[in-house]
Every structure is written in C-alpha cells, then in structure tokens.
Amino acid sequence: MGVTGGIAAYKTAELTRLLRVEGAEVRVAMTEAAMQFVGALTFQALSGNPVHTQLLDAQTEAGMGHISLARWADLILIAPASADFIARLRAGFASDLLSALCLARTCPLAIAPAMNQAMWKHPATQENVARLTDWGVQILGPAQGSLACGEEGPGRMLEPSVLLQHLAGLSGSGVLTGLSVLISAGPTREPLDPVRYLSNRSSGKMGLAIALAALRAGAKVGLVHGPIALKPPRCHEQIQVESAQEMHRAVLERAAAYDIYIGAAAVADYTPMQYSSQKIKKTDDKLSIPLSKTADILAAVAQIAPPPFTVGFAAESEDLENYARGKLQNKKLDMIAANAIGNDNTGFNSDTNALSVFWQDGSIVLPLASKTRIAEQLINLIAQRFHAKNSTQTS
Template identity: 55%
Template sequence: MHRLTNRHILLGITGGIAAYKSAELTRLLKKAGADVRVVMTPAATEFITPLTLQALSGHPVHLQLLDPEAEAGMGHIELARWADRILIAPASADFIARFAAGMGNDLLSTLCLATQAPVCLAPAMNQAMWKDPQTQANVSKLDAQGIKIWGPDAGEQACGDTGPGRMLEPTDLAERLAAEFEHLALSGRSVFITAGPTREPLDPVRFISNHSSGKMGYALAQAAVDAGARVKLISGPVNLEPPERVELVQVETAEQMLAASLDGLAECDLFIGAAAVADYRPVAIAEHKIKKGHEEIMELRLVKNPDIIATVAAQPQHPFTVGFAAETRDLLHYARDKLLRKQLDLVIANDVSAPGIGFNSNDNQVTLVSATTDQTLPQTSKRLLARQLIEHLADYLNHAEPTPSDEKATG
C-alpha cells in the first residue's frame, strides 16, 4: 500500500447502495498516503452525503460540470489533468452505459473523456442488470478500450438477490490501485534532496553565495516524486516554483541546511546533495550594515562551514548518499577524490566551465562516478537528465549497477 504515497487518486461515486463502501475506500486511500479528490454524480448524493466524503478526503467534493469556483470554471479539465488514476466505485449500470457511449453529460463522465490518466471501474448493480446483454456489451467495449474492470464480486445483494454484482471490498480496490504503481522505480522510498545555493550573511544586507540556480535539484525532486518517492526538498534561496507533492524546507545558511538534512534522516533511503553549499562563512556577522571606509583593502575572516554530505554519509545508519561535484578542470580526478574522501556511494560530476551546461543553464551533462565505474550521460535538458538520474539511482539503491545502453561507459 505504500506505493500510493503522493499519488493523485480521483474517486468517482455513482448512484447505488454500494456507495456507502466508498467512505471506507476513501479512508484507506488517505491512510496509504494518497491525495484523494471525490467526484459524485447527482444520484450518488442520494445514497451518501458529500459532507461525509469531504471530511474523509480532506477536500471539497466536486459535483458540478461547470464549477464557478474552479479556475476559469472548467473544473473537469483541472481534475482530468490532476489525476494519476481515476477509479469509479461504485460504477452503476447507467454510468457504464453512458461511458461506453462516449457521453459527457455530467462532471464524472466528462472528466473521464478529458483525462489521459488510466480509468478503472468497480461495477456494482443488481445481478440481473449485470447479466443483461446490454450491460455485458458495454463492459466488453470498455475493456477493449483499455478501461480496467475490477469485479464485480458475487454474493447476497441488498435487494435480496444472490449472484454477481457486488462491488469489490474497499481493501481489495485499494490494493489493486497500489499495484497500478508497482512499476515505479522509487515506490514507497523516502528521498532527501538539497538544492540551490546557501547564503552566508556578512551583515543585514550582504552575504556570500554562488551562482547555483537550483534547477537541477528541483528537477530531481520532480523526477523522484514521479517515480513514487516521498520527497523532502531542502532548498536554499532560488526563484523556482517547488514541485507538487514535495515537503519543501526553505533554508538560507549551510548550518540551517545541515540541520534540515539531519532532521528525520533515519527514515531516508536516498540522500542527494545537489545544493551548492558555501564552503566558508564569516566568523562574525555585523549587527549593522558595514560602511565603506577609506581603506583600499577590506579583510574578511572566514570559518569553514560544516560538510553536509560528509556528515550525512558518516551517520551510523546512513542512507544511500549521492554527492555532486561541480568542477572546472580535472573532473573525474576531483570527483573520485570526493567519493573516497567523504565516503559517498556515488558522485554526479559535471564540468561547470563547459558552455551551455552547469549553473543557471537549462541543460547539463554529467558523469556518474561509483567505486567501480565512470558512466557519462549525454547532454540534455535538466528535466530529462533528472529522470535518467533517478532511474540510475534507483538501480544503485537496489544494489544493481545500471546497464549502459547508448551511454558512454568508461573505467
């Protein structure tokens, strides 16, 4: 069930007595870590109140096709884009018929037409309605289109009949949803990522920093979320919108970043130090703005900052620890030295002096340096590179060296 962590699940509820089970299903999905939004047809509200589902999901229940409170009033488009999976439970014979016919005459049927997310149906109806040739034809048509049909179960029904038509139990449906994300490389894993620069204050208005934009770290955070991980993003000052579904911890100084990195580290599986941490900070911070004097030379006394990545790697129960090495020369030499000296599991090295890659750029090219191999990944956008890196890191995390394909492998 941990594979549901951070997943966007849209639960559709149609009219039927089995709608009472949808409350327990919502609770189970939330307990497993999913973000659940509920859409109800008008008939569904006759069996269970929207207020019940709102209390259990933590979000207002969606009822209207054109929602005046939604962005541009197009609630169905927003929800269709938001969902990772759509589960209709219960799915009545009426809804199945309208869905098979391609109709969009209410919010739920319309967003099923508008979404690119996989749709799953959990049928629930009287046994005679389920056996009816029209219903079976509709179900077969949807199945042929790739719609997943989960159930129904057989047994005693609320009307007194016995036979197929009972909605699967909430625990079964939750487990099937979790299995939908089984292929994700970091399902259920906890990932900490540091990103951006740190700022070491000289006085209330000045600081020591660097040119890191944070783009690589933020791209890695998004890729890790997409791979099913729970992500804690520890960010220095950047001008970037944080990815959805991450725990964002904003810091300024190296000492603050270290404290945030160690907080909860025992639960972390993978630590990626993508931040450009200032190596030194001023011995003392002036209480007021430092005024320009007559001296031609101003001297600053600096003290070494804590080494965040080395401190993480030195913990008794440390996570798989990955560092970045941004160099301007002798890339592999310095990367391997960093790997050994700080006892890291992997170093991602990049040459920030090369044109078009590195600080403040949208592209990057890196070499993965482990204890046994050096593997260079081709230059690409930081977003696409982040996905590749997360796939490789998941392989390393599972004690398997990634298999080179078209990439250049040396060493």
C-alpha cells in the same frame, strides 16, 4: 483519457494517436459536452477501444463501468479540462461517468486545462487548481498564446507532443516505490551584514528536477532547499533554509529517516567568521573578510550509522573525473554526479545539463539533455545502484 467540452478536444485525438504509437493502451471517457466538439467514433477509431460515455453501463458486470475503468487505468489524464470540470472535480462531484471515474480512481490523475484566459485567471479557478494540486493532481499547462476566442493569454491546452513527454514522466517507472528520498537543492547565503551575503549562481533547477523525478518514480520525497525563485514540486516534506549551517541542521535532523540522500545543493564552502549587525560602510580601499570552513553535509550524512544511500554532486571547472572520484572516496559516498562548469549549456542557471556519474566500480556519462530528462536518468541509475547494494548486503 478523459475528454471534456472544449475546442481543444481535437488535440486530444492526436494525443490518443501518439500514445498508441508509443505502445500505450488507451480507453476514452467523454462528457456529453465533449461529444459536441469531437465525435465518439473518432476516439474509438484512434484508441482501438469502445468509447465510454455513460455512468451506469449495462454491458459491464453489475453496471459499474466507472469502477472497472478506474481500477484498470495506470494513469488518468483529463484533456482538455474545462473550467467547469475542474470546479466539479474540486467539489468531488460524481454525477457523470468522468467525474465518478476520477473520484473512484486509485491511480495518478493529471489534467490539461483549456479555457479562456479570463476564466483561467479567475480566483475561483485558481483556488480550485490550488486545491487539486494539494491533493496530488498534476496540472499540465495551460500554455500562453492565441486562443480560439480570439484573445491572447494563458489558456491554451498544451500541444500533444508536449503532453506526451509529461505523461512519460507521470506514468513513472515505479523504481523508487516504497522508498524515501531526501534531496537538498539550491544555493545557501552566508550573511555579512543586514544587506549583504556571500552566495553562488545556483538556481536550484537541477535539484528540483531530481525531486520531481523521484516523486514520479514513486518515492516519498523530502526537500531541503536554499533561497530559490522557482516553485518546488509538492513533496511529502519541504524545508526552506538560508545558510549552510541551517541546511546542515535540517538535513542531519532528517537523513537517518530516509533511504536515500541526494545532495544536489550548492552549499557554501566558507562563511564569514563575523557578522556585522550594522551595514559595513565603504571607507577603506580594501576590505578583508575572514572566512571559516562550513560543515560538510555529505560527509556527515555518509557517517550516519547506518547511512542512507548517499549521492553527492560536484561542479568542477577542471580535471572533473579525478576531483569527483576523490570526493567519492574521501567522503565515503555511494555515488557522485559531476558536471563541468563554465559551459553556457550546462550547470548553474541553465535548463540543460550533462553529468558524469561515478560509483565504486563503475561510471556512466549522461549526455547533454534537459535537466528534466537528466534527472529521470539519474533517478533510474540511483535506483539501480541502491537495489544492487541492498541485494548484495542481504544475500
């Protein structure tokens, strides 16, 4: 836990306590500015470990305390992360213990920004955060609301309970370490004319949550997504497409190079047979649009020799298990995750979901939860089934 100068440091004390309750071992490194807000003794009492403040520590072997700390940690969180420290982190400074620790780390790094709203919005800060994101640093927050300076806006450090949830994901299970996962997400758009298209209600939230969960589980992730309003997580490979044909091509060009394919996209089943280069005018009372079936991406991936571990999705309005198991068999999938549509709390555009997951000789229900939580559970389940299948094939 790295603590920089800011009034939000009092929240970090509570976060340290919560982490200990969850069974984590916490070691704290503080900047001089941080100690002006919360004393080192507070963090020593809450963490159960001495607090580190000096770059060169005579009590450690060779005086290289920052190296030993960097090698010890499974995860580093800077909370609060001041605008000044974010700038120094981006520049690669190592002039104090905490900045040197971040530069010498080999583990994941996350920061929880906390500052005045104008400082957060400043182009310099935004540029610094963007570069850190490019380097794989996880940015947690800030939240919107009332600030210590009396102003309103973005700049509040996330609450300890919220950070705790993020950390549980960031620490990751490592169940996909060394594996590659290709994920398709979001809707497709099938063009009718220059202004119209056929599409569906998919927001891409579930697919993006799965991509993030796979990243946190240690996988190398490729993401092929249709038109979405959400910002995708930064993946190793990211391809944006429009139509079902484009998604089919993008997935099939890459799937053989991945260990696992998760088809979470809501791909159009049909596409207009003809595209009008001119806007279709409203003339007759009725309009008939001939449609043709689109290529089946899931079935095509499952036919690759050898195929990746292939996971499908099914959104059903009735008889969910029979339809899902039918797709599992007919498309020769390894697993299928099905959700009932027509419920306001699940499926398209919702922040929550519930899944019934089926494989050849088993099934499990993932009850209603946030899509983030459902994605984590699904990734763990996919990892279990993947390793079980591969251990059987090699034994």
